[in-house]
Amino acid sequence: MKASSSRGFTTTQAIVTLALTGTLGTAASPQIINFIDDTDRSSLNYARGAFYSAIQTIHMAGLLEKSPHVEVDGKIVTLINGYPLAKEEELSKIIELFGFELEENPNGMVKIWSPARGYCFTYTGPDQNKKNSLADMLSDVASDKDAHCRT
Secondary structure, three states: OOOOOOOOOOOOHHHHHHHHHHHHHOOOOOOHHHHHHHHHHHHHHHHHHHHHHHHHHHHHHHHHOOOOEEEEOOOEEEEEEOOOOOHHHHHHHHHOOOEEEEEOOOOOEEEEOOOOOEEEEEEOOOOOOOOOOOHEEEEEEEEOOOHHHHH
């Protein structure tokens, strides 16, 4: 009796396998892209939360010390109405967000953004002439395609 030997896949089997793999890949790619997009937005939301907490801590320290200046890690941060100025130099004294950049623009706003991820949020800083709320000074996370991320 002669033993039969297997020589791999037939051409038909290979074509069917490639067709099924391509179909499944095409169907799954939108979900994968959305998952990556959601992950990128989540990481910037985390950074925004850390930034918010840091600003709140500085605000509370300013209120307790009743001073227009607060010391953070040996660096003096200037406050207006208890909040840090919207200056890149001032904000970089408060928090360091790895993978994110601070960019000051002429409108008196600092953009905190992730070039790799394509998302940002902005900090406008306090207004000397009114009572300030951090919620009003800090924008939501947005795509770099949105207007306030392009400024």
